[in-house]
Amino acid sequence: MAPSGLLVTGASFAAFRGLHWGLQLLPTPGSAAEDRWKWRNTCVSLVHSLLTGAGALLGLSLYPQMSVDPIHGHPPWALVLVAVSVGYFLADGTDLFWNQTLGQAWELLCHHVVVVSCLSTAVLSGHYVGFSVVSLLLELNSTFLHLRRLLLLSRQAPSLAFSVTSWATLATLALFRLVPLGWMSLWLFQQRHQIPLALVILGGTGLATVGVMSINLGVHILVSDVLRSQPCPPILGNKETRGTRTDCDGESITRDDSTLSLKD
Structure with a gap:
């Protein structure tokens, strides 16, 4: 399985790097012109999330054996899906x-190293592919994270589209990020005596890293998009501009969490 998995990983790396370069030839929306690289990077991440997130959900629906036997139970195409994701994280890194x-x-970069290390175990060994596919469900939440970021870069906050995306981000974070992370953590704990210690440590480190980042991200979005967006009594002399608003204490808040972006 390793040679074919490595071939798919290499092809995926080349494809996503090509997409990065190709987007440089396309015009960037004027509102996002200040940070063209970040716009291109987020667009590529969105393509990966749509592809692997939808693939993981469809695959687990058609082949539930992957969640019953996460070590050995998987169809050949599942390994391809995991290898494509490894190639993306290498290209994005x-x-x-x-x-x-x-x-x-x-x-x-630390996040990418941990994720690549975990997913590469499945690609190289041909085992734990079902476990890796379950982890790709997190990309369904990442889809909305990337959409939210594109709206921020486009200065579309606050807006109805941004509000809907924020709520969808929080909902999918709970359903497709925290729930799978909890299931994987429980499974790894229950199977710890049947799995090599090195893999238990690697998997546990990966789950802990992504789990902490996911919780921090959820709290940040809840505070910045929901709690601080509650209507305040108008204060004379306070003016709001697009992309900036004022909280109830009169503090100016710029909607740009560009440094807080999780890619799984």
């Missing part, structure tokens, strides 16, 4: 490395 400083990107 390369893009981050070349376009941001280490201080800006270290958190995401």
